[in-house]
Amino acid sequence: MSGWKDAVARRPLLYALGAAVGVVAAGSVAFEVTHRPAAHIGGPYGDLLSALPDLPAASVLGKAILAAAPNTPLPNASALRKELTGASLAAILASNLLGAKLADAAGWVVPETLAELCVLAATNG
16 A cells, blocks of 8 residues: 555655745745835935835825915924824824814825825925
């Protein structure tokens, strides 16, 4: 009576398993490298803007906010820094939604903190 062990050669099986592990490892590294946030965002608000997952999109929304209301004052960066200390951006935005702290951003209703960060992204030098 012959089992599956007799039908499968050990060396080719080990090569195939090693190749599969290598492909998974290479895919994981490629994913992490392409989805890693920018290491350093320059400008005076770089520390704040690093919390945003998509800086170019935030900048576009910020420019739309400024175009709709050109006299919009710049948000208070120090207040935003205090707000973002010790909490994730997602938690702060959820808190804004629960507290009805919303802003009309060029036809979009977004959490106030997100609108402020987008304006800073549009004006970051």
